[in-house]
Structures are given as structure tokens and as C-alpha cells.
Amino acid sequence: DADVTQTPRNRITKTGKRIMLECSQTKGHDRMYWYRQDPGLGLRLIYYSFDVKDINKGEISDGYSVSRQAQAKFSLSLESAIPNQTALYFCATSDSRGRDEKLFFGSGTQLSVL
């Protein structure tokens, strides 16, 4: 089983709909992140969380919200989806206790907003 699991893998939705992407991890890491990947732009950070009570905006948080329901779960919501939010979304984790800056990624969610 994957250490970082994202659901769904693919989603097609319409403009104005609310959508939630979910991420769960079995690695026991305290830090979790949401990135989006766009062709030619690499990965850009949307939100990150150091623990359940700590949520921080990344560089492109407008139009998104997150919830850290437990140490192992971090969900991303699009309150009212728009076409330019069509992208590949990745959840990632890291462990601050080991002083290792390595990120572990899920397999991604391909979101299309029509």
C-alpha cells in the first residue's frame, strides 16, 4: 500500500462546484503539503501544515482552503471551482523530527474544471 494516498485519482467537475481532494498518510510524518503542478511552471505550494493546529498559506492559496483533520489526514477544498484550477494536485509529507528535508509524494489527483 502507498504511504501517501490521494483520492480521487481523477476528477472532472464544472465551474462553480465545490470539490474536495483528500490525502492520507501512514508514514507518521508531522508535516503535510498541497502542491499543484502546471506544465512549464513546476510545482507551486498551495498550503502547508506543521501539525494539526498549524495551517499556513503557500504562494497560491487564493481560491483554496484546507483542513487537517488528524495528523494523518489533510484535505484540500476548492470552494467554487474555476477552469484555471485545472491542474495536477499533489499531497506531500515530511518529517521534521529527523531533520530530513525530503518530501514524500502521493500519486496525484488530476482535476479538470469545465
Next chain:
Amino acid sequence: GDSVTQMEGPVTLSEEAFLTINCTYTATGYPSLFWYVQYPGEGLQLLLKATKADDKGSNKGFEATYRKETTSFHLEKGSVQVSDSAVYFCALSNTGGFKTIFGAGTRLFVKA
């Protein structure tokens, strides 16, 4: 702010050719540098890293040396295989690891 610039792709090579993917960075202080690889349909995974100047990261035949004087971290492999076809991302982390900044990615195609 901090940034990473890497060569545009796609890069197309024949099997057993030499690979170089250029990466330069702008950062204050002393960042850690990384190469991540993304195989088709998968998430990114760490390929190698270097945490201080002159360090060489290596894994699976890939190498990159942290050059502070040229602010570079170029990825090299002496003989590529078809299975190396993927997208490669250069990245840096400069703030205790909570904010990793990625380059745009370079797609590599290796032909048999």
C-alpha cells in the same frame, strides 16, 4: 526571493548517451539542493540531494555536485537507459525544510 531555473525540455537521447540537465538557483544563505524524478503516472520521488557546498549527491548512476560559486546543481548520468525516461525537477529548501521550491521540470525521453 528564492528561485530555481532549469533547462527547458524535452531532452531526447539515445540509450547509453550522456545526460546533463542544467540547474541554477538563487537563494540567501545555504540551501539544501535536490533532484526529484517523476515517472509517468506517479508522484515525485527524491533522486538525490546535497546539503552543503561541494557535496556530491548520487543515486542510480545519477550525480550532481553542489557548486556554490556558480550557484548550480547540474544533474548528470554517464549512460542513460529507456527506463530513465521521466520528468526531472531541481529543487531547493532554505528554511528548515518546510518550503521546498521547485524548478519547472525537464522532460527526458530516451530512445532504444
